[in-house]
Amino acid sequence: xxxxxxxxxxxxxxxxxxxxxxxxxxxxxxxxxxxxxxxxxxxxxxxxxxxxxxxxxxxxx
Amino acid sequence: xxxxxxxxxxxxxxxxxxxxxxxxxxxxxxxxxxxxxxxxxxxxxxxxxxxxxxxxxxxxxxxxxxxxxxxxxxxxxxxxxxxxxxxxxxxxxxxxxxxxxxxxxxxxxxxxxxxxxxxxxxxxxxxxxxxxxxxxxxxxxxxxxxxxxxxxxxxxxxxxxxxxxxxxxxxxxxxxxxxxxxxxxxxxxxxxxxxxxxxxxxxxxxxxxxxxxxxxxxxxxxxxxxxxxxxxxxxxxxxxxxxxxxxxxxxxxxxxxxxxxxxxxxxxxxxxxxxxxxxxxxxxxxxxxxxxxxxxxxxxxxxxxxxxxxxxxxxxxxxxxxxxxxxxxxxxxxxxxxxxxxxxxxxxxxxxxxxxxxxxxxxxxxxxxxxxxxxxxxxxxxxxxxxxxxxxxxxxxxxxxxxxxxxxxxxxxxxxxxxxxxxxxxxxxxxxxxxxxxxxxxxxxxxxxxxxxxxxxxxxxxxxxxxxxxxxxxxxxxxxxxxxxxxxxxxxxxxxxxxxxxxxxxxxxxxxxxxxxxxxxxxxxxxxxxxxxxxxxxxxxxxxxxxxxxxxxxxxxxxxxxxxxxxxxxxxxxxxxxxxxxxxxxxxxxxxxxxxxxxxxxxxxxxxxxxxxxxxxxxxxxxxxxxxxxxxxxx
Numbered sequence: 273x274x275x276x277x278x279x280x281x282x283x284x285x286x287x288x289x290x291x292x293x294x295x296x297x298x299x300x301x302x303x304x305x306x307x308x309x310x311x312x313x314x315x316x317x318x319x320x321x322x323x324x325x326x327x328x329x330x331x332x333x
Numbered sequence: 334x335x336x337x338x339x340x341x342x343x344x345x346x347x348x349x350x351x352x353x354x355x356x357x358x359x360x361x362x363x364x365x366x367x368x369x370x371x372x373x374x375x376x377x378x379x380x381x382x383x384x385x386x387x388x389x390x391x392x393x394x395x396x397x398x399x400x401x402x403x404x405x406x407x408x409x410x411x412x413x414x415x416x417x418x419x420x421x422x423x424x425x426x427x428x429x430x431x432x433x434x435x436x437x438x439x440x441x442x443x444x445x446x447x448x449x450x451x452x453x454x455x456x457x458x459x460x461x462x463x464x465x466x467x468x469x470x471x472x473x474x475x476x477x478x479x480x481x482x483x484x485x486x487x488x489x490x491x492x493x494x495x496x497x498x499x500x501x502x503x504x505x506x507x508x509x510x511x512x513x514x515x516x517x518x519x520x521x522x523x524x525x526x527x528x529x530x531x532x533x534x535x536x537x538x539x540x541x542x543x544x545x546x547x548x549x550x551x552x553x554x555x556x557x558x559x560x561x562x563x564x565x566x567x568x569x570x571x572x573x574x575x576x577x578x579x580x581x582x583x584x585x586x587x588x589x590x591x592x593x594x595x596x597x598x599x600x601x602x603x604x605x606x607x608x609x610x611x612x613x614x615x616x617x618x619x620x621x622x623x624x625x626x627x628x629x630x631x632x633x634x635x636x637x638x639x640x641x642x643x644x645x646x647x648x649x650x651x652x653x654x655x656x657x658x659x660x661x662x663x664x665x666x667x668x669x670x671x672x673x674x675x676x677x678x679x680x681x682x683x684x685x686x687x688x689x690x691x692x693x694x695x696x697x698x699x700x701x702x703x704x705x706x707x708x709x710x711x712x713x714x715x716x717x718x719x720x721x722x723x724x725x726x727x728x729x730x731x732x733x734x735x736x737x738x739x740x741x742x743x744x745x746x747x748x749x750x751x752x753x754x755x756x757x758x759x760x761x762x763x764x765x766x767x768x769x770x771x772x773x774x775x776x777x778x779x780x781x782x783x784x785x786x787x788x789x790x791x792x793x794x795x796x797x798x799x800x801x802x803x804x805x806x807x808x809x810x811x812x813x814x815x816x817x818x819x820x821x822x823x824x825x826x827x828x829x830x831x832x833x834x835x836x837x838x839x840x841x842x843x844x845x846x847x848x849x850x851x852x853x854x855x856x857x858x859x860x861x862x863x864x865x866x867x868x869x870x871x872x873x874x875x876x877x878x879x880x881x882x883x884x885x886x887x888x889x890x891x892x893x894x895x896x897x898x899x900x901x902x903x904x905x906x907x908x909x910x911x912x913x914x915x916x917x918x919x920x921x922x923x924x925x926x927x928x929x930x931x932x933x934x935x936x937x938x939x940x941x942x943x944x945x946x947x948x949x950x951x952x953x954x955x956x957x958x959x960x961x962x963x964x965x966x967x968x
Contacts (some may be wrong), residue, residue: 276545277404278552279569285407292414295632299423300375300626307427307622310380318434318617322364326439326797328818 335706338484341774345781349503350741352515364618371620375627380520380629381786382615383635386417386606387491387523388787389476389780390469392643394597394842395909397756399647400741400763401559402594403567404548406648409643412603421607426616427626428865433617435959440794441610441857442802448957449872450949452806458880461856462610463795469849470791470830472842474500478786478834479842480761481917484773486691486711489838497831498782500788520628524638526779529772530764531642538652547652554655554740563590570594579916589924595849596926605850605928610798610859619917639783647741650763654737654744655721656767661732661851662702665713667724670696673752678915680749681715697752700724700735710806715747722728755839795826816863847926848897855882855931859939867943868954874942886927895923 274283366373397943399406429444438444442462446455474497482492538544545568552566561583563572571590606612619625672692684696698723699715707714716722721738737744745754745762764776800819803810837845859878863870890897891904892913898904899911912923948954952963 273546273549273935276542276547276549277568278549278566281570282404282407282568285405285411286645289407289414289637290411292411292419293637293641294632296414296419297630299632300421300628300630303623303626303629305623309621312434313663315620316439317435318437318439319364321437322439322618325593325811326801327364329565329819 335770337770338761342777345778346499346503349515349785351825373619373624374517375428375624376631377514377517377630378619378624379628379631379658380524380635381516382612383632383639384516384520384523384616384782386612386787386789387636387639387783388414388473388608389480389784390472390787390842390846391478391640392527392780392783393479393760394472394757394846395602395640396643396647396760397840398598399644399845400650400759401498401754401756402564402590402598402633403569404644404648405570406598406644407641408595408891409603410637410644411601412599413606413640414633414636416603417520417606418629418636421612421616422629422632423965425607425613425862425865426619427622429613429616430619430625431959432865432957433614436957439617440797440802441613441861442798444613444808445857445860445864445875446802449860449870449875450953451872451876454860454875454879455802455806457876458610458857458919459806461799461852461879461883462798463803463826465849465852466791466795466798467826467829468845470788470826471837472797472845472849473632473787473791474782474830475757475834475838476842479757479779480777480780483758483761483765484777486707490835491840493834496784497827500785501579501827503785503789514787519786520635522782523779524635524774526775527638527642527867528647529640530768530776532956533768533772534625534646534649534653543816544649544652547656548649549686551651551655551740556740556742558857559590559742562586562593563588567651574921575752576919578919580920581622585920588921592921592926594925596924596929597851598843600689601847601851601854601926601928604858604932605847605852605854608853609850610853610857610863611794613861614794646763647760650759650767651740653763653767654739654741656738658703658733660704660716660737660766662704662714663758664700664702664724664726664733664735666701668718669699669701669713671715671748672696678751678753680751681689681747683787699747700905701739702733702735705732712748717743719743721872750839753840755964757838757840757842792823792826796820796823798822798827809923810903851926851928851931852883852886855886855928855935856930857882859936865941868958869948870939870943871946871949873946874939878935878939881938882931885934889927889930893922894925894927898923 274280277283277286338759338877345808395406397410432448433444436444436447438447442455442458445458446452448800478489478492485492485495487495535541535544538547549566555564555566565572571594572588573591574588576585576588628733668680671681672684672695673679673681684692691830698703698718700718701713701715703713716735716737717739719739723736725734727733741759741763742754742756745756746752747757756782765773796819799822804818805815808815856879860875864875892898893900895912904913905911914922942962949965956962
């Protein structure tokens with residue numbers, strides 16, 4: 273009996289849920305300043321088209 | 334509804350509306366940050382993603398399933414975080430963003446269509462999304478309606494309309510744009526609500542280990558029908574195994590719960606998240622891999638506090654209902670009779686005083702009561718009466734008290750539900766019963782937030798599927814007509830979701846969500862992953878894998894999976910049996926989720942057909958992976 277939980281498989285799931293959240297936090301902070309890229313013209317073109325063709329038409333004026 | 338609830342609700346809606354309006358004026362959607370070449374705040378980005386991912390379905394629907402099946406559902410929380418956040422952000426996010434921008438794709442079907450140079454693929458993906466996403470939207474709306482019904486003292490149908498109306502008003506006010514600040518506000522409210530829910534639950538139940546121990550000690554109260562399919566207590570996994578071919582009776586169904594929990598609920602949703610179109614497009618709105626790296630931290634924690642809390646609290650609600658719940662009320666009838674029908678499975682109906690003796694004999698005894706504030710013309714409330722119940726009559730105008738002593742699913746049995754209960758109402762009634770009024774209102778905000786952010790992205794995805802991916806693909810470009818079709822698509826999606834929600838109340842939220850997630854995974858995941866990472870994957874392979882995934886999933890649901898096949902009835906009308914399984918097969922096949930068969934088949938098809946067909950034009954493949962655009966279109 274672990275912390276009142278009968279089945280080790282359920283306790284493992286509890287631990288893995290918390291463990292995977294910790295993994296996310298550690299990964300996020302370890303790579304906080306990695307992976308930055310300059311914005312390419314195609315990124316801006318994509319974003320402008322997204323605004324004009326997908327977002328704006330769905331927003332009431 | 335009292336003045337307090339109403340005023341908090343109005344302040345919340347005004348705040349959401351104001352932020353949406355500010356976001357609209359100052360144009361702070363994710364896309365705006367991208368246009369400006371800046372990173373959106375990573376916490377805001379992750380909260381926004383998380384709020385889209387987590388809905389009332391996860392909190393109310395799956396929380397209720399955890400109350401019924403137990404804490405083993407935490408395996409889904411693990412997959413939600415590890416697969417839905419870590420793998421999705423770290424491995425899929427950036428390639429999706431790069432390919433989406435390079436190919437100028439704005440929706441998931443468009444990304445698939447352009448990667449494989451096929452309008453057919455774009456239209457097929459869009460039609461699957463448009464036809465089946467209302468099932469998921471329905472689950473989200475029901476999750477909200479089951480909560481506001483008891484709070485407002487209104488019927489389920491009225492709650493369904495009011496909830497849909499609130500969400501529609503929000504969506505019309507600009508919510509579809511995905512203004513990040515609004516999403517983040519909603520994410521923050523969800524976070525606060527769920528943290529309080531967890532902390533107070535452990536406090537009420539005496540602490541961490543004592544709460545679990547009390548839940549373990551309830552093992553003897555597992556209802557017989559659940560024990561018969563493998564339920565071994567709320568802190569244990571269900572019995573695992575595979576029934577022998579031709580097994581009948583108890584031997585046939587001994588392992589059903591394990592397969593339902595693991596193959597449908599845990600794997601269907603845990604893996605299916607990778608192929609959710611409304612989440613995939615979110616990756617395209619980030620600036621760089623750095624945004625995703627930073628978002629992982631907040632995203633992982635956010636999901637832990639959403640589904641982790643919902644499943645733990647859902648399971649522990651059994652201890653509260655069985656040991657702690659005291660209803661202060663006015664008892665109207667200590668022995669009201671409700672009839673479960675001749676087969677014991679019908680919706681419970683009131684037994685009239687002059688009903689035949691046969692009906693009175695099979696009827697179940699309930700306690701009928703009114704809560705303070707219930708009007709005389711409102712329907713009475715009913716709770717099952719068992720030997721564990723204790724009733725105290727109040728003296729000198731003091732309220733009467735009922736201690737029902739029931740586990741959560743038994744507590745959900747009332748007029749209008751079958752004796753099986755309705756797990757979708759467990760979390761709402763737990764919050765309403767165990768917590769003070771102010772928390773009920775905060776939790777309502779939590780659920781509204783959870784529903785709005787998810788529903789607006791679902792409606793957006795349904796609308797663009799039919800307007801952009803089907804109509805524009807067929808007519809050759811963006812126009813005012815395609816915008817109209819998109820808006821019509823959204824209206825049709827909302828109506829379909831509400832209509833479905835009216836038709837299928839009861840133990841449906843988690844199932845409907847899992848069916849949609851499973852269908853998306855089987856149909857889209859091999860083509861999506863192959864498209865992103867495997868240059869050798871061909872157009873024919875993508876078409877074949879989508880077709881095999883979709884059709885095998887559908888055929889398995891219609892002819893093999895016991896629950897869906899019996900519900901649809903097509904197999905019975907064709908061959909006279911609920912499923913095509915004969916005694917030569919193990920009856921366990923009938924509880925294996927379609928995903929477990931369809932996804933491997935679709936993946937195998939993708940690989941085999943790719944290797945057997947001519948590679949796609951190298952120029953086109955280079956283009957998809959960052960190279961220059963070829964002069965002429967070629968496959």
